[in-house]
Amino acid sequence: MELTQLTVNDLLARLGPEHTHLFLxxxxxxxxxxxxxxxxxxxxxxxALDGFTDPTAGDCGGAALLAPFGDRTVTMRAWAYGDQWFGxxxxxxxxxxxRPVLVVVRRxxxxxxxxxxxxxxxxxxxxxxxxxxxxxxxxxxxxxxxxEIESRLGTALPGDYRRMVETFGAxxxxxxxxxxxxxxxxxxxxxxxxxxxxxxxxxYCWRTDDADPDRWTVVVRTFDxxxxxxxxxxxxxxxxxxxxxxxxxxxxxxxxxxxxxxxxRDD
Numbered sequence: 001m002e003l004t005q006l007t008v009n010d011l012l013a014r015l016g017p018e019h020t021h022l023f024l025x026x027x028x029x030x031x032x033x034x035x036x037x038x039x040x041x042x043x044x045x046x047x048a049l050d051g052f053t054d055p056t057a058g059d060c061g062g063a064a065l066l067a068p069f070g071d072r073t074v075t076m077r078a079w080a081y082g083d084q085w086f087g088x089x090x091x092x093x094x095x096x097x098x099r100p101v102l103v104v105v106r107r108x109x110x111x112x113x114x115x116x117x118x119x120x121x122x123x124x125x126x127x128x129x130x131x132x133x134x135x136x137x138x139x140x141x142x143x144x145x146x147x148e149i150e151s152r153l154g155t156a157l158p159g160d161y162r163r164m165v166e167t168f169g170a171x172x173x174x175x176x177x178x179x180x181x182x183x184x185x186x187x188x189x190x191x192x193x194x195x196x197x198x199x200x201x202x203x204y205c206w207r208t209d210d211a212d213p214d215r216w217t218v219v220v221r222t223f224d225x226x227x228x229x230x231x232x233x234x235x236x237x238x239x240x241x242x243x244x245x246x247x248x249x250x251x252x253x254x255x256x257x258x259x260x261x262x263x264x265r266d267d
Contacts, residue, residue, distance in 0.1 A: 001027055001028045003028065003032050008036050012102070015104045020068060020105050021103040021104075023101055024100040037088060038079075040081075043261065043262075045057075045261075045262055046077055046078075047063070047073075047076040047078045048073045048075055049075055053066060053076075057078075064105045064107075065078055065085050065087035068103065069092075072092040074089065074092065074098055075089035075090045076091075081175065082107070082256070083257040084106060085106075087102070087103040088101065088102050088103070107134070107257065125233070125235035129164070129239050132239060133242075135168070135260060139167050140168055141169045141181075144165060144166055146162055149182050153182075155213065158206070158213045159213075159214055160234055161234045161235070164234065165182075170263045171260055171261050172260070172263070173238060173242060173261075174242065174259065175259075177198055178196060178198065179195075187203070187221060192205040192206065192207060192221065195234055196238075198249075201223035202249065204237070205218070205220070205221055206234070214233070216233070217233065218233065218237045
């Protein structure tokens with residue numbers, strides 16, 4: 001079976017509320033299908049490999065993709081995208097034959113209440129960000145050596161940023177906003193440290209002119225070199241960018257349901 005993005009469109013169109021998975025022809029290359037889906041949705045997470053499933057997957061990690069097959073799953077790669085989980089891999093059918101499969105299931109994320117006009121100072125923005133993205137799993141990087149990183153950078157770092165890295169690890173919000181695992185310094189001469197960026201080459205920075213890093217506010221250095229200041233910290237910035245349609249860098253025009261896609265989990 002020849003695979004193209006048009007073929008993938010056709011396969012996905014055959015799935016819906018009543019048919020969440022589709023067994024594929026035996027001559028289909030599962031790795032080729034994984035590559036085409038990765039081009040759309042980003043780096044996948046490995047849920048199952050050689051018959052062993054990831055025990056940390058849980059509801060926020062795509063475990064629903066495994067539910068139709070139970071212990072018959074051989075391999076499974078997963079992507080979160082909007083309000084759906086997409087998966088592909090191989091499973092044993094009722095006769096014990098290993099067959100390639102494509103799976104799409106609904107992704108449930110708790111409703112997040114809208115912010116009041118001046119609400120925010122007393123909110124825990126990291127807890128709100130976890131709720132927005134449906135995150136309920138364990139911290140990805142609980143043992144980051146911040147002392148070493150901060151010593152190398154010559155500065156302490158904001159607490160909300162450290163919590164973001166510890167909680168989510170390497171990856172991106174809505175497959176678009178990439179979270180740096182430590183700040184980039186190549187705008188340091190401009191008084192900026194870069195904590196995130198986007199595929200549109202916007203750089204999300206802090207203005208580092210306060211001795212207390214927890215008072216650093218966000219500045220976006222756009223792809224054309226303009227600096228756009230925001231009077232908030234990093235976690236609040238991400239929350240508002242994900243949910244506020246009036247935000248200058250909003251993702252809410254594209255998605256009603258948001259997620260964090262982890263990188264580096266595909267081997």
